[in-house]
Amino acid sequence: MGQKPITFIRQVLACCAYPALLQSMAIPADVKKRAEEILHDCGGRSVGAYTPSPGIECIRKHCAEYITRRDGIPTDYENIVISAGTTEGIRNVLKLFVNTQGNRKVGIMIPIPQYPLYSATLDEFGLGQVRYYLDEDNMWGLNIQECERALNESKGKYDTKAICVINPGNPAGQVLTRRNIEEIIRFAHKHNLVILADEVYQDNIFDEKSKFFSFKKVMLDMGGEYKDQELVSFYSVSKGYMGECGLRAGYIEFMNIDPEVYQMFNKMISAKLCASALGQAALDCAVNPPKPGEPSYDLWYKEKTGILKSMAERARMVKEAYGALEGIECNPVQGAMYAFAKINLPQKAIEEAKRRNVQPDFFYGMEMLEATGICTVPGSGFGQKEGTYHFRTTILPQTNLMKEMLERFKPFHDKFMKKYK
Amino acid sequence: MGQKPITFIRQVLACCAYPALLQSMAIPADVKKRAEEILHDCGGRSVGAYTPSPGIECIRKHCAEYITRRDGIPTDYENIVISAGTTEGIRNVLKLFVNTQGNRKVGIMIPIPQYPLYSATLDEFGLGQVRYYLDEDNMWGLNIQECERALNESKGKYDTKAICVINPGNPAGQVLTRRNIEEIIRFAHKHNLVILADEVYQDNIFDEKSKFFSFKKVMLDMGGEYKDQELVSFYSVSKGYMGECGLRAGYIEFMNIDPEVYQMFNKMISAKLCASALGQAALDCAVNPPKPGEPSYDLWYKEKTGILKSMAERARMVKEAYGALEGIECNPVQGAMYAFAKINLPQKAIEEAKRRNVQPDFFYGMEMLEATGICTVPGSGFGQKEGTYHFRTTILPQTNLMKEMLERFKPFHDKFMKKYK
Numbered sequence: 001m002g003q004k005p006i007t008f009i010r011q012v013l014a015c016c017a018y019p020a021l022l023q024s025m026a027i028p029a030d031v032k033k034r035a036e037e038i039l040h041d042c043g044g045r046s047v048g049a050y051t052p053s054p055g056i057e058c059i060r061k062h063c064a065e066y067i068t069r070r071d072g073i074p075t076d077y078e079n080i081v082i083s084a085g086t087t088e089g090i091r092n093v094l095k096l097f098v099n100t101q102g103n104r105k106v107g108i109m110i111p112i113p114q115y116p117l118y119s120a121t122l123d124e125f126g127l128g129q130v131r132y133y134l135d136e137d138n139m140w141g142l143n144i145q146e147c148e149r150a151l152n153e154s155k156g157k158y159d160t161k162a163i164c165v166i167n168p169g170n171p172a173g174q175v176l177t178r179r180n181i182e183e184i185i186r187f188a189h190k191h192n193l194v195i196l197a198d199e200v201y202q203d204n205i206f207d208e209k210s211k212f213f214s215f216k217k218v219m220l221d222m223g224g225e226y227k228d229q230e231l232v233s234f235y236s237v238s239k240g241y242m243g244e245c246g247l248r249a250g251y252i253e254f255m256n257i258d259p260e261v262y263q264m265f266n267k268m269i270s271a272k273l274c275a276s277a278l279g280q281a282a283l284d285c286a287v288n289p290p291k292p293g294e295p296s297y298d299l300w301y302k303e304k305t306g307i308l309k310s311m312a313e314r315a316r317m318v319k320e321a322y323g324a325l326e327g328i329e330c331n332p333v334q335g336a337m338y339a340f341a342k343i344n345l346p347q348k349a350i351e352e353a354k355r356r357n358v359q360p361d362f363f364y365g366m367e368m369l370e371a372t373g374i375c376t377v378p379g380s381g382f383g384q385k386e387g388t389y390h391f392r393t394t395i396l397p398q399t400n401l402m403k404e405m406l407e408r409f410k411p412f413h414d415k416f417m418k419k420y421k
Numbered sequence: 422m423g424q425k426p427i428t429f430i431r432q433v434l435a436c437c438a439y440p441a442l443l444q445s446m447a448i449p450a451d452v453k454k455r456a457e458e459i460l461h462d463c464g465g466r467s468v469g470a471y472t473p474s475p476g477i478e479c480i481r482k483h484c485a486e487y488i489t490r491r492d493g494i495p496t497d498y499e500n501i502v503i504s505a506g507t508t509e510g511i512r513n514v515l516k517l518f519v520n521t522q523g524n525r526k527v528g529i530m531i532p533i534p535q536y537p538l539y540s541a542t543l544d545e546f547g548l549g550q551v552r553y554y555l556d557e558d559n560m561w562g563l564n565i566q567e568c569e570r571a572l573n574e575s576k577g578k579y580d581t582k583a584i585c586v587i588n589p590g591n592p593a594g595q596v597l598t599r600r601n602i603e604e605i606i607r608f609a610h611k612h613n614l615v616i617l618a619d620e621v622y623q624d625n626i627f628d629e630k631s632k633f634f635s636f637k638k639v640m641l642d643m644g645g646e647y648k649d650q651e652l653v654s655f656y657s658v659s660k661g662y663m664g665e666c667g668l669r670a671g672y673i674e675f676m677n678i679d680p681e682v683y684q685m686f687n688k689m690i691s692a693k694l695c696a697s698a699l700g701q702a703a704l705d706c707a708v709n710p711p712k713p714g715e716p717s718y719d720l721w722y723k724e725k726t727g728i729l730k731s732m733a734e735r736a737r738m739v740k741e742a743y744g745a746l747e748g749i750e751c752n753p754v755q756g757a758m759y760a761f762a763k764i765n766l767p768q769k770a771i772e773e774a775k776r777r778n779v780q781p782d783f784f785y786g787m788e789m790l791e792a793t794g795i796c797t798v799p800g801s802g803f804g805q806k807e808g809t810y811h812f813r814t815t816i817l818p819q820t821n822l823m824k825e826m827l828e829r830f831k832p833f834h835d836k837f838m839k840k841y842k
Contacts, residue, residue, distance in 0.1 A: 014439035018431040048665040246698035276697040277667035
């Protein structure tokens with residue numbers, strides 16, 4: 001999408017891959033130092049060796065230090081497991097809930113709309129989807145009555161064991177308030193549910209009134225019985241300002257998980273050997289970036305803030321552009337990388353879609369793609385309240401392309417709405 | 422283990438990670454050309470972008486060309502899927518056999534001894550292990566009567582659908598003869614079994630009388646009904662002369678697989694997004710190394726042959742050293758990276774192990790580790806004929822270390838045997 005990679009990350013990767021570069025005058029001293037530190041913890045000082053299954057030790061320690069800095073809470077690196085991306089991490093954690101001996105299927109609560117990795121993996125693993133609907137009228141927040149309803153209705157069918165929360169949200173771009181997070185923690189604790197907190201967009205906060213709070217911090221701040229709540233949190237180099245999806249790395253933090261379960265988790269991942277050593281090196285740079293005064297700091301800071309500022313601008317652009325269109329309602333993009341806009345499709349368009357045997361929002365999206373070349377994802381791919389229709393766009397295209405996109409979007413939309421009025 | 426990485430691979434990785442190096446005078450022209458070719462097929466010309474789930478297109482094409490050169494058989498790159506290492510690849514393929522609707526459990530034939538990924542994954546996926554024993558007296562070859570026995574005995578319990586073959590073998594270091602491969606193909610065809618050919622050690626042939634034949638080549642040479650045999654083959658950058666385990670990449674080739682099954686496989690892996698783009702770049706260098714006349718060729722050739730020659734020397738060393746010891750019998754290490762030696766443990770040692778509540782070969786291995794610092798893997802970890810005991814050693818330590826290891830081994834072994842005689 002045209003986002004430039006962070007130079008520091010790429011220089012460290014190059015040195016780790018080809019250590020002859022450690023002699024190069026063109027590579028900053030802190031890059032070399034970082035690469036040497038990582039290589040020191042690799043077998044034979046090489047990224048070609050298998051790493052320990054939970055990850056390279058100094059990188060796990062840097063992840064723990066990152067969390068400590070973020071939340072002001074001491075963190076034990078032994079609770080950190082590096083994964084080959086958060087997709088892999090979430091799948092491995094969901095596997096823990098599979099119970100082939102039980103007489104009832106295990107259920108997992110997932111938000112609707114949700115990133116479809118969850119629904120697909122639950123189906124693949126034979127786990128039940130317990131769907132709770134996000135509250136579009138309240139900035140896509142979690143309504144605890146709705147969570148109670150979903151859990152309650154699932155009782156005949158499933159033994160529900162966990163609740164997944166995506167914050168900041170994919171696809172809805174919401175950032176949960178601290179109060180909302182507290183409610184969710186109380187809900188999970190009351191019903192003895194593990195919280196799976198997908199927090200991969202924690203660096204992507206665009207709304208000035210929003211702030212990212214980790215479930216861990218809120219839980220420990222609440223204290224008392226809540227500080228023993230079982231929690232698993234996910235982080236990824238694919239998101240934030242890094243955008244290094246192709247390198248496949250993230251970390252998982254486990255809190256208050258039964259030691260026997262955690263041991264079983266580590267046994268399970270050991271059969272899969274390890275995540276890419278170079279992906280892990282990129283994760284190291286993300287959780288432990290250059291510090292003020294170090295040679296790479298200024299460039300790193302400029303690149304990072306440039307990317308995040310530009311994303312924030314595009315988040316505003318998208319919201320404004322959609323807000324000005326008749327028949328579209330869109331919450332502000334508070335965080336993550338997406339707008340999830342509601343389209344009030346005319347009855348005739350819904351009928352036309354039915355005639356073509358496709359979902360109405362899929363029909364709208366395909367018409368848009370064919371008329372303008374703009375690719376969106378229909379809301380039906382993420383789930384939505386019955387009778388409502390949405391589409392997801394990403395704010396990732398660079399500003400000029402984004403402008404052009406929005407300029408092409410408007411005439412298509414007006415024409416479509418007019419045609420099916 | 423001290424094996425030096427191949428310079429060409431690491432230079433290409435460095436350029437892909439940090440394309441500013443494409444301007445460097447210190448990087449050979451063919452390295453730059455290769456990195457540019459790979460980046461051209463990456464989204465936004467960056468290894469930071471998700472790649473297509475089956476892999477970067479030009480790399481899949483290079484895999485197909487590699488197979489064509491190896492076997493003299495045209496190969497369609499659309500049948501190639503790049504995986505995040507062969508562990509991931511084998512797991513994904515085994516998943517295809519899970520049948521939750523059937524009234525009988527699906528069985529998969531696996532060799533004994535076997536690399537325990539197979540047994541662990543079958544257990545995890547709820548698939549049945551149909552164990553056939555390799556013939557230690559015939560260089561760990563496959564005895565078809567033994568395969569018939571295993572399949573036949575499984576019939577009451579399982580609906581057996583596939584046979585896994587590891588060639589060259591892990592842990593036994595055997596290289597199957599062409600005639601043996603033909604027999605296996607006839608057996609699989611007769612019983613309508615998919616062949617899963619774990620051929621990751623195809624470059625590691627040390628015995629002068631042995632030669633690697635791919636199942637694909639033998640099958641197509643046999644022709645007739647056999648050319649439609651269902652076959653899946655695996656290749657990895659972790660083995661061969663590359664030894665790039667930490668980069669996590671390999672490929673899978675599918676042959677004669679039902680198009681609907683293959684489509685489902687591709688749908689399934691799309692939920693996991695993709696393998697590391699840098700791992701894929703390393704795979705590219707392995708399947709498409711420098712050619713004579715190119716700037717990197719001489720160094721690449723020297724490094725490659727140096728590694729393989731040294732491994733061959735160590736394979737001989739191990740066999741000779743073990744052969745000279747009383748109470749140890751060891752087939753020659755024809756290929757792969759392992760010796761799997763039989764120990765004729767004295768009855769008293771077996772009793773002592775029982776007293777300690779451990780397997781006899783585990784007891785022997787632990788005593789060795791404590792007395793000498795030498796780490797081996799007991800045969801019971803791979804499976805073995807009842808009443809026989811083995812240990813696996815790798816030939817990966819560099820020659821000097823290997824010599825030292827064997828010098829330390831002998832006095833321990835002699836003392837152990839004497840103690841429990």
